Amino acid sequence: MPTSSVHGALRHRLLLLRSVRAAGTPVVASLAAVRLLTAVAPALTAAVLGMLVGRVDGASGGGVFRAALLPLALFGAVLLLGYLAQSATAPLEYLLRWRVDGAQRTRIARLALAGPTVGALESPEVQTLLRGAVGDPDHGPDRTVGTGALALVQQLAQLTGAAAACAVLARYAWWTVPLLLMTAAGCGARHYLTGRTANGTWRFADREELHADMWRRAVVSPSEGKDIRVFGLADWLVRRLRHHIDVANAPLWSCTDRMLRGEWITLLLVCAGLGPAYVAVTLDAVHGRTSVAVQTAVLAAGYALYQALGSGSQLLRISGALNAVRCFEEVRDLLASVPQTGPDLPRTAEPPLVRFERVGFHYPGSERTVLDGLDLEIRPGELLAVVGLNGAGKSTLIKLLAGLYRPSSGRITADGVPLTAAGSAAWRERLTVVFQDFVRYQLSAAENVTLRPVDRAALGAAADDAGFTPVLERLPAGWDTPLARARSGGVDLSGGQWQQLVLTRALYAVRTGAQLLVLDEPTAHLDVRTEFEVFRRLAEHRGRTSVVLISHRLSTVRQADRIVLLDGGRITESGTHDQLMALGGGYAGLFTVQAERFAAAGAAE
Numbered sequence: 225m226p227t228s229s230v231h232g233a234l235r236h237r238l239l240l241l242r243s244v245r246a247a248g249t250p251v252v253a254s255l256a257a258v259r260l261l262t263a264v265a266p267a268l269t270a271a272v273l274g275m276l277v278g279r280v281d282g283a284s285g286g287g288v289f290r291a292a293l294l295p296l297a298l299f300g301a302v303l304l305l306g307y308l309a310q311s312a313t314a315p316l317e318y319l320l321r322w323r324v325d326g327a328q329r330t331r332i333a334r335l336a337l338a339g340p341t342v343g344a345l346e347s348p349e350v351q352t353l354l355r356g357a358v359g360d361p362d363h364g365p366d367r368t369v370g371t372g373a374l375a376l377v378q379q380l381a382q383l384t385g386a387a388a389a390c391a392v393l394a395r396y397a398w399w400t401v402p403l404l405l406m407t408a409a410g411c412g413a414r415h416y417l418t419g420r421t422a423n424g425t426w427r428f429a430d431r432e433e434l435h436a437d438m439w440r441r442a443v444v445s446p447s448e449g450k451d452i453r454v455f456g457l458a459d460w461l462v463r464r465l466r467h468h469i470d471v472a473n474a475p476l477w478s479c480t481d482r483m484l485r486g487e488w489i490t491l492l493l494v495c496a497g498l499g500p501a502y503v504a505v506t507l508d509a510v511h512g513r514t515s516v517a518v519q520t521a522v523l524a525a526g527y528a529l530y531q532a533l534g535s536g537s538q539l540l541r542i543s544g545a546l547n548a549v550r551c552f553e554e555v556r557d558l559l560a561s562v563p564q565t566g567p568d569l570p571r572t573a574e575p576p577l578v579r580f581e582r583v584g585f586h587y588p589g590s591e592r593t594v595l596d597g598l599d600l601e602i603r604p605g606e607l608l609a610v611v612g613l614n615g616a617g618k619s620t621l622i623k624l625l626a627g628l629y630r631p632s633s634g635r636i637t638a639d640g641v642p643l644t645a646a647g648s649a650a651w652r653e654r655l656t657v658v659f660q661d662f663v664r665y666q667l668s669a670a671e672n673v674t675l676r677p678v679d680r681a682a683l684g685a686a687a688d689d690a691g692f693t694p695v696l697e698r699l700p701a702g703w704d705t706p707l708a709r710a711r712s713g714g715v716d717l718s719g720g721q722w723q724q725l726v727l728t729r730a731l732y733a734v735r736t737g738a739q740l741l742v743l744d745e746p747t748a749h750l751d752v753r754t755e756f757e758v759f760r761r762l763a764e765h766r767g768r769t770s771v772v773l774i775s776h777r778l779s780t781v782r783q784a785d786r787i788v789l790l791d792g793g794r795i796t797e798s799g800t801h802d803q804l805m806a807l808g809g810g811y812a813g814l815f816t817v818q819a820e821r822f823a824a825a826g827a828a829e
């Protein structure tokens with residue numbers, strides 16, 4: 225192994241060891257103590273039994289009871305302590321694993337959310353590493369940091385137990401120690417290696433299980449359930465599900481089969497180690513060269529040593545957790561290369577003047593140029609509409625404006641300050657965006673609007689502005705109604721009602737200080753009357769707030785102060801509706817097609 229990877233492996237072990245601190249000293253110390261007690265219990269039992277047999281052997285008549293009293297009391301104490309230790313082990317282990325895993329998840333969440341942009345998160349490599357860092361697969365062996373930290377503590381206790389067993393064996397004959405150590409460690413190594421092979425097989429099975437999982441969820445989901453029933457997919461789906469499960473299970477079965485067939489090696493190692501030691505101590509006892517007490521102690525200690533070292537399961541868990549530690553380090557390095565925020569953007573009373581200056585952009589990992597030398601101005605207080613065909617790059621433009629991606633070339637400035645140099649938190653306080661694919665949180669209606677502590681007055685006013693109040697009045701618990709059928713007392717909103725709620729979210733942000741409102745297809749689900757009403761209210765309540773509106777409904781767009789057409793990655797037309805119609809270019813063509821369609825539909829009715 226090269227020096228750097230040895231260094232890396234050692235560092236990961238050290239990091240895993242340090243992760244134990246998250247469980248807190250009382251939990252770690254108590255668990256170490258109970259685990260230690262459990263580990264040395266067999267050796268202690270062996271010693272006490274040896275003492276009992278030795279004392280009883282040499283005594284006669286009433287002396288037997290007196291001779292047995294102390295070892296029996298000690299035996300009782302060992303049993304009691306062992307019982308207490310066993311009862312305390314499971315809750316302490318759970319607590320340790322839960323706390324260490326919780327700390328790791330918090331670290332991952334902070335890491336994933338630290339960067340101002342989302343580009344890096346879209347990389348498949350980053351997603352794989354993030355999953356690896358959590359180490360908590362839906363299927364297969366647990367590889368979390370908490371499991372590894374727990375295994376470390378358990379291993380430490382087992383090694384202490386093994387040392388105690390070695391001490392018992394060494395008192396009888398020194399050669400039994402290396403013999404049993406080597407063969408027990410051999411068993412442990414074998415189990416570790418076969419376990420690693422099984423883990424690799426699980427990884428393959430994971431992929432198939434992911435497919436199976438997708439179908440498993442689909443069969444019980446009401447949304448996919450609609451398609452399955454309407455298109456008669458039930459039989460096909462069950463066959464597919466069965467296929468993925470069979471494909472996932474086949475290598476697991478053959479791996480288990482191979483493992484079981486190879487168990488004769490373990491048996492051989494056990495016989496090779498315990499056989500000579502047990503035969504020797506029994507012969508010595510028979511010929512009076514050693515006492516029955518020593519014989520009993522050696523038999524029990526030998527068995528205890530195999531128990532401590534022979535399974536290899538702790539090593540396996542530690543190696544799984546080290547993988548999670550390694551993934552975390554790698555993803556941290558990858559995400560660290562994303563440029564961080566700079567000094568704050570000076571806040572002004574007026575909405576900012578935003579300029580796209582020869583902005584070029586392609587998505588990370590994609591060769592396709594989406595924006596190509598785009599120039600655009602968003603003037604303070606104007607209602608600017610951006611139109612273009614599907615895939616023209618309108619949503620991409622919004623994501624760049626929100627600072628979620630950096631331009632590949634050119635720059636975007638707000639009041640002359642490049643967004644890349646500005647603090648993204650400060651910039652986002654001045655801006656609010658309704659994305660086309662907005663998130664429907666399984667939270668209350670109020671939390672869905674504010675996503676932070678609630679200003680009730682602004683909340684009510686924003687709901688009025690967005691026309692959401694009539695929907696709100698029908699919710700069983702008003703603002704506190706959970707917006708998810710799966711939650712108790714929860715309800716599902718229709719697509720249009722969700723859109724009204726998200727508009728309320730945007731208008732709430734405007735009321736609490738946002739100066740630039742960006743709406744990406746905000747009314748696609750609204751009926752024509754509601755849409756008209758929403759825009760009337762928006763025009764009425766936006767005050768000096770600048771609005772950027774993306775919409776395919778050109779009847780809505782025509783109300784804008786200025787309309788720009790995005791085509792081929794650039795702004796190709798700019799002006800009012802009347803100016804663009806007079807120009808007779810791309811916008812006029814789109815508008816005419818839509819107007820004719822509406823006219824035809826109207827005539828048909």
Ligand SMILES: Nc1ncnc2c1ncn2[C@@H]1O[C@H](COP(=O)(O)OP(=O)(O)OP(=O)(O)O)[C@@H](O)[C@H]1O
Pocket residue numbers: 346587590594612613614615616617618619620621660
């Ligand atoms: N995360 C992404 N990674 C790679 N390519 C993307 C990503 N998001 C969008 N694209 C691509 O960028 C191009 C522009 O997409 P964008 O969503 O900006 O178009 P749009 O004008 O908003 O389209 P629509 O009117 O259909 O919503 C498309 O070719 C799309 O496939």
